[in-house]
Amino acid sequence: MKPVRLSEHALRYAEKRGFSIEEVEAAILNGAWMPAEYGEGRLQCSKEYVFEQEWNRKVYGTKRVKPIFVEEETEIVVVTVYTYYY
Structure with missing residues (x-):
């Protein structure tokens, strides 16, 4: 598998949206890739995680991480x- 690199935009939102680099990499490695809804040449996939924690003052049981990315010649760039x- 090609190395995965998160764009500055994606990294900037990691804490605000509550995802880790490891979760994004696992989604790309294990998820089914499909064309993204917006952006020609962009792909998407997703992975669900058992969460059972509080997020923004509410407890949720599941978290779904959905990276939008581009497969380039030498790497996968997460937009x-x-x-x-x-």
Whole structure:
């Protein structure tokens, strides 16, 4: 597998959206890739994690991490990451 690199934008939002680099890498490594909804050439995948923690003053059982990325010749560049709690 090619190395995964998070863009500055993705890294800037990691704490605010509550995802880790390891979670993003695991989603890309293990998830089914499909075309992203927006952005030609962009791909997406997702992975759910048992969460059972508080996030923004509410307890959630599951966290889904959905990276949006581009596969380049030598690396995978993560453009942004969406995180859903439910």
